[in-house]
Amino acid sequence: MPEAAAPMEEYAVSEACIACDACCNDFPDIFKMNGDHTRAIAYAQAPKGKIDPWDAIYICPVDAISLIKGDLPPPPEGKKKASGHKEEAVLDPSLITDHRPWEIRWAEASRRDGESQWERMKRYGQAFELEETLDKFLFRFALPAKVPEHRFKYKWNLPDKMPDYKFDVQLTNEGKTLKVKGWLEDDRVRKLCGVANSFPDRFLCEFPLSQPAKEIQQNYNAQDKVLDIIVAKS
Numbered sequence: 001m002p003e004a005a006a007p008m009e010e011y012a013v014s015e016a017c018i019a020c021d022a023c024c025n026d027f028p029d030i031f032k033m034n035g036d037h038t039r040a041i042a043y044a045q046a047p048k049g050k051i052d053p054w055d056a057i058y059i060c061p062v063d064a065i066s067l068i069k070g071d072l073p074p075p076p077e078g079k080k081k082a083s084g085h086k087e088e089a090v091l092d093p094s095l096i097t098d099h100r101p102w103e104i105r106w107a108e109a110s111r112r113d114g115e116s117q118w119e120r121m122k123r124y125g126q127a128f129e130l131e132e133t134l135d136k137f138l139f140r141f142a143l144p145a146k147v148p149e150h151r152f153k154y155k156w157n158l159p160d161k162m163p164d165y166k167f168d169v170q171l172t173n174e175g176k177t178l179k180v181k182g183w184l185e186d187d188r189v190r191k192l193c194g195v196a197n198s199f200p201d202r203f204l205c206e207f208p209l210s211q212p213a214k215e216i217q218q219n220y221n222a223q224d225k226v227l228d229i230i231v232a233k234s
């Protein structure tokens, strides 16, 4: 005899949804965002036993998910709401000043305006100004100041302020080229490289000089994350 198909379970999302993406990411076969990304919808039913309904209910930080078809078992022992979110290991709790669930912090952040082109250029070593005098080139580089926005920034409790980049500055090609290398050493934030858009963990830029140079001086202002490089002409 053919086996009877498993009964189906169906969920609903209420207007309380804050579009944090958590249910869509953890249960993509059941939830997805609506067209303008303002609210999740439960677009598909799931066969009973495929997931524990409490996992779907507890993932939501604002109690917007409910089971509307199927039997809800008693809440499992040992699983608790824990303010409604699954917390990843806090990498450095002292850096986090907002202790609300990460889904709420991310939902707020995702509604703000996107980052500036200038901030993105910093991560490629392209946010600089150059002034030339009779005997010098004066480069002023703006280094990345802010960890780019991504849901994992909040899920992993990463800081908003970018840790300092390391850098290496050299004259090459017989003084005709300035080479500037920058890289991010902080392992916590580097986890986001390759996950967030336009976020490589290093840059290498070469700047041809209109006159050969003989020496460089550099000064890094950690407060403003600005690197000044003075290149003396030969």
Ligand code: SF4
Binding pocket: 013, 016, 017, 018, 019, 020, 021, 022, 023, 024, 031, 039, 040, 059, 060, 061, 062, 063, 064, 065, 103
């Ligand atoms: S987890 Fe809750 S708040 Fe977040 S998208 Fe899903 S329904 Fe909305």
